[in-house]
Amino acid sequence: MKYFSLETSVSVFCLFVLVLGELGQALPCCPKSSCGSGPDIRFPFRLKDRQPELCGYPGFDLSCTERNETLLELPDSVKLYIQDIDYVSQIINVSDPDDCFVRQASNIDFSASPFIFESSDQYLSDYTLFNCSSPKIDIHDKVPCLGVPGYEVNAIPGHQRISDDDLTSCTKMYNILSFPNYIFGIDSGSIIQLTWSKSACGLCEARGGTCELKSDRTESCNMSHQSRRNRGSSTKLIIAGATSVGSFILVAAFIALYYLYHADRKEKENQANIEKFLEEYKALTPTRYSYADLKRITNQFKDKLGQGAYGEVFKGKLSSEIPVAVKILNNCTGNGEEFIKEVGTLGRIHHLNVVRLVGFCAEGFHRAFVYEFLPNESLEKFIFSNHGHHRSLDWEKLQDIALGIAKGIEYLHQGCDQRILHFDIKPYNILLDDNFIPKISDFGLAKLCSKDHSVVSMTTARGTMGYIAPEVFSRNFGNVSYKSHVYSFGMLLLEMVGGRKNTHVNVENNSDQVFFPEWIYDQLDRGEDMRIRIEEEGDAKIAKKLTIVGLWCIQWFPIDRPSLTMVVQMLEGEVDDLAMPPNPFNSTRMPAGRRLHQDQLPVISEIE
Structure with missing residues (x-):
């Protein structure tokens, strides 16, 4: 949650005032600033970290160093210290941080900068720098700050005629364009003068006005600070106009500030509500x-x-x-x-x-x-151990776990203020405590909905392949609802019975891979042995009950599946009371007259 900061409020207020500036004189919204005892910084310059963006012209951003020097950064990371700013003449005096401006010269691209060398009394020329191992007496433009013992650097202007003999023992370094010749011989701390043409505020400054930026990103001259000697006989007219326009702007400014105040208060109230909720939540x-x-x-x-x-x-x-x-x-x-x-x-x-x-x-x-x-981790760890050949849980414990999972899902559907649809019921998301009591976990894909509505709108499929109900993929099977959980639970039950994944099952080491739910339905339908490991009396009935309930749950159409309340009743009852479900794999019951696997179902997006 974000608040309106003071700087943001000032920026919005300044923008509002500048738009109104077309109707009358603008109010000053960008006070002067400076880096310590450095020059005053005002339009077209601005301090990046202290003044809003509207207070400066593009390309005129300044910053303060740790030692409070005023720093100007030109394109290609050329950095200069500003010593003085003449707003009337539009000239800035700068110095090089390393007292060797020529070192940065090859990186300077004035075409990408609003600044150029001040050349009112200087001739600008192109130069080539050479590093020479012996002195060149006839060349006057030497660069002392680049020289090293035994070598000197010479700057040769492009218009000067030289012979090959003049450059004996010299190596070319780089070219620099449009430089005044005084640059090469400047001493430590010497001043370099730059000027700018846009923004063109010099005339406004000379008349005693203040240059400002308008809403269309161009500058305007605010004469509200014009000196008294220039007012003459028009003083009364100016005062009357200023009073009228100023009153309008003050009213508009008050409205703007009132809006900002209420927007800020609303944001704070929202944050306070969240904090209050979290504070009250401690009691829960x-x-x-x-x-x-x-x-x-x-x-x-x-x-x-x-x-x-x-x-x-x-x-x-x-x-x-x-x-x-x-x-x-x-x-x-x-x-x-x-x-x-x-x-x-x-x-x-x-x-x-x-x-x-x-x-x-x-x-x-x-x-x-x-x-x-939960120290026993997930149900997956036990039902899939050693590919089902060595089950760690007995059938009574599996029945208790299945009943606990069903009761947990039923609670999510009916026991909460809002119906909670988990959409990722699978063995991995069923955790077991010390006593192997199951607990549903991982609500990352959960969706909340009103208990008054049985149909859920979804824009994308949710869940894990193998447990996703057909209607989640295609509305040819019906609408997505809490019955989609029933399908996932049924697939989980059948995996608990088989002790293995429902797909890619190798039955009795045969090479044919079959779909376990379809195979187990055929076994029950023919009255044959389910070929599941049974060790104690009564285990066969539990295995059969879990299987029949699971097959009821995975019916293709949601309307054919029982509710979770009925599932709980079926699990708590006797297997002899359960009827055999319709064959969910009968091709005549499926759309388009053919069997569809989940990876064949087209995904249909739904609008919320």
Whole structure:
């Protein structure tokens, strides 16, 4: 959140006054400045770091050195110290920082600069510099500051006739164009005179006026400071006109300042509202941390847990020895409203099966979330271990995890003030605590919507391939809604059953690669053994129930899928009470009379 700074306000005010200057005399808005005891700096010059851009003419920017010298920088990094400025004659006296102006001469391009050498009593000529190992008596333009013991540098004008003998033992250095000859012999601290033609304020200065920049970037002469001796008999007329125009400008200026004041106050109120929200938020458990706090908590981001498209995750420890996971977000730009909305939403989520937000950081461009630390990491680690040949979780535990995930998603859909659509339900985003209780994490792709609306507008597909519902890719299957989560959950369930990814499954070491959900449906439909590892009595019923629920969830059309509330009821019930779902892979049920895989579906953009 940005405020109107004093300099910004002055710049806006000056622009406003300069536009009004066409109607009458302009008010001075750029006070004089200087570098210490150096010359006064006013239009057409300006100090870059102290005066608004409108206070100077293009190319007349000056700056102050650490020793308070007034520095003029010409194109190609040619730097000169300004000793004096004659605003009437439009002449500046400059000196070279190294007392050897010729050293910079080869870099000077006056065609790209508003300044040239003052040549009222000097003849400008082109020169070629030669470095000679023996003195050249007949050449008068020598350059002492470039010479070294045993060598001298000579400047030969272009119009001078010389023979090859004159340049014996000499090496050409470089050419310099349109230079006065006094430049070559100047002593330490000598003055060089430059002049400018635009802006042409000399006449205005001579008449006692003040030159200023108009809105069209041209200069104008403000005679409000004209000396009394020039007023004569027109004093009363000038005073009357000045009073009338001045009154108008004062009123307009007051309106402009009033607008700036209210705009500034509004910005401050917006920032105050955010700060108030964050202050009140302390009562809701999440704590606001500084970026320095995050460094301390994570021991300078030493222990990295993982990295995703939206940020990096580090392990940390609070002062009370509570382990946490710190997620540093990437690309945090903007005014922070979306971040505040996400903090406000996640901070109010209190559910056993949703990861808890412990705190957050909102400092400048640094944005981060601090979550509870879950030592067993993700569900993916267990269900995909050793390609499914050695399962780390028994079937009862898998059923409990599936039921917990379903309850967590149902809470996001129904239990919050706004419906939260996660859009990235997959094993990697299901974290497990010490007791293997599942917790939904990573809300980087989440979308908030009203519970009064079941249809969600989306401009791009969200999620991970293999878990994205068909309607997210193509509206031929229906509108995007909370039913899209049901599909993702179904794919997750089937991966829990198979202990492997749903695609590219090698069944019993056969070379044919099959789609596991389609294969498992065929097994159930024919009443055959599902060929899944069963160790204890009752495991087969759990595996079959999870499979049937998963197949109901991955129906191609959203209308054919159950709600999450029904999914929870199905998981809590008995397998014998579940009906076999329609075949989601029947080609007659698919658009265009053929089977479509997700990588074949065209992406259709929707307007918000």
